[in-house]
Every structure is written in C-alpha cells, then in structure tokens.
Amino acid sequence: MKKYILGVSFMIAVVVMGIAACSKSGSNDPAPTKSTTPTAPTTGGASVSISGFAFSPASVTIKAGEAVKWTNADTAPHTATDVAGSFDSGMLNQSGSFSHTFATAGTYTYKCVIHSTMATATVVVQ
Template identity: 55%
Template structure:
C-alpha cells in the first residue's frame, strides 16, 4: 500500500472513529468506584433533577440526587423552611432575588430561613445552577 493511500485512509477513518466514540444510547450507565478501589476524583452524575411535585405546610426541603425535593413548597408567612443536604456533594440554597442565601452545605448540613412576606421565591444551587426550586409563601 502506498504512503499516499495509507494517509488518505487514516484521514478518512480517524474522524469516523472519533464520532463513533461520541455516540451512545443516551441512557446513563452509572459511575463510581467499587469499595476499596482508590479514586483520585469523586464521580458525579450530571443528570436532570429527579424531584418534581409540590408540598404544603411543613417547611422541610431535602437536597438529594442533585435536586431539591419537593421542587415547589407552599408555606404560610412566618414558617421557617429547613433545607437539609442529604446528597454526597456540597450545595447552596440561594434565592434568585438574593433575599436569602446559605453558605455551602456539605453532606448533612442544614440551612434555615423564616419567610416573613407572602410571595413566590425561586431559588437555586449556585454550585449546580440546573438545580432549581420554588417556595410559595401565602398570608
């Protein structure tokens, strides 16, 4: 085979191999390490938040699976909402209008905020901005 033909084949085949490597089923296969297996960097799934739905009353929000649960909570004025990070990664709780903001919450960490005015408060995790939720405060 001549060098020219070999180069031409390499130029034609290489992009196909790169594109084939980018393909996939679109289904997550999971990531992580087996117990006892050393890891130089923690793994993290960046899928869309799994939490949906809403709740009324108790003022408790769980942070787990890169989502706030419930995604919408309705409380009365004067209610203290407590967020607890049950995830393996750090998160924050920050209102889009900056009316409240937690420090970074490590696993097991909590943040409390008492809502004194009616309104709709959208918030997010500033570390993972795709994590969003809402507190609706009624009179």
C-alpha cells in the same frame, strides 16, 4: 540584671501560652456538631431535602412567618440561594442544614449556585 531576665522569661511564657491557646482552639474548631436525627415536631413550615442533585420537593407552600429548612442529603455540597437575593444558605456540606423564616408573602425561586445544571425550586409563601 536578674530582674530583667525574669521579665523577659515571663514575656516568653506569655507568648508561648498564647500560641498554645490559639492552636488549641484551632484544633477544636472543625468539630461539626453532629446533630442527632431530628424528630421534627415542627408546627408549620416545610422541609426540603437536597438529594440526587435536586431539591425535593421542588415546591413547598408555607404561611408568612413560617420557616423552610433545607438539608443536604448528597455527598456533594449544595446551596439554597434565592435568585432575588433574599436568602442564601451558603455552602451546605453533606448533612448540613439551613433554615430561613419567610416574613413576606410571595413566590421565591431559589437555586444551587454550585451546580448551574440543577433545576431551580420554589417556596410559595401565603
């Protein structure tokens, strides 16, 4: 009988510890790594700022194999989403960023799926 009680209390302890572990990792999750302002020694590629509900610059030109990095400078969330579907930043909150490497030459038109009124912009890959 004593052995049974010990077994049950051990199981309760395991469950409690499991819950504690879950809630602990849960509270750690919403800690967005605040990246220090990147001094950009990027060789090639391009950066696009999303500011004032517009992509700036509206057109960038890179070489195949280079990347474009989008950074949301607005308080409103935005996306950079290829109209043809080859890339999608997902939701970018304020200061959020997204990089995509373009392997194939071509002209890529992208938009913000959240704000249909935002003008589309282009990445030209040579």
